[in-house]
Amino acid sequence: MSHYQQGRPPLSTAPLVAALLHFRQCEGDEAFFAAFESAWRKRLLSRAQRDQVRAGLPRGARWLVDLARPDADSGLESLLRLRLHIIGIRLDCQVVIDGVGRVDFVIDGRLIIEADGRENHDAPVKRHKDLVRDAAASALGYETLRFDYAQLIHGWDTVQGSILAALQRTAQRS
Structure with missing residues (x-):
């Protein structure tokens, strides 16, 4: 180059x-x-x-x-949104859900996707807060998928497969 x-x-x-x-x-x-x-x-x-x-x-x-x-809070969010856009998945970004708070992305109104960087999600207290939010989202009918840096950067095929499978499940429930 x-x-x-x-x-x-x-x-x-x-x-x-x-x-x-x-x-x-x-x-x-x-x-x-x-x-x-x-x-x-x-x-x-x-x-x-x-x-x-x-x-x-x-x-x-x-x-x-x-x-x-x-409005992307991190490069991980930017990368995730770009990659999903490329494969034709539309996302709603930085969505506020009553009882849950602001989430990174929502797909099809039912699938929450979170890109968890170390800085905001690594400490035990922060991890607990994430789990509480995920439980609240589940009670409202949402499925939450969380991916960390290593998954998004080094394991994209698995991340993509997980998201596509979750979308298939939510489509079958509709």
């Missing part, structure tokens, strides 16, 4: 738009998508800068900016 950029290289930090465009060239669509959503979530990208990023992408990659949202 070429790291060449025309002109004189700057001796300070690169502008965020240039860094994001270069990052996509080096790391690919998934990493770019997560970084773009993260930058947007942190309010580091204005509307004009988002437009500049989109314009700087090859035509075939501009859909990534069009799909992006500013």
Whole structure:
């Protein structure tokens, strides 16, 4: 992969738009998508800068900016949503459910998907809170699937299979 950029290289930090465009060239669509959503979530990208990023992408990659949202709480959520979009699964994002709270995703009004990063879900107290929420969701008729970093990054086939199987089960109940 070429790291060449025309002109004189700057001796300070690169502008965020240039860094994001270069990052996509080096790391690919998934990493770019997560970084773009993260930058947007942190309010580091204005509307004009988002437009500049989109314009700087090859035509075939501009859909990534069009799909992006500013509400992903983590790169894991961004990655999960992107991958499910690619296989044709529509998600409702950051859904508030009475008695449960805000969940990462809901599919077909009955399947909750949570992307659990270590930072927000690793401690025993936080794990207990997740289990209480899952029980409350179950009492309301929801099924909850939780996936951690290792599953989402290294075990995508299993994650995808679990989600598809759960969707099949919920469709059969309807």
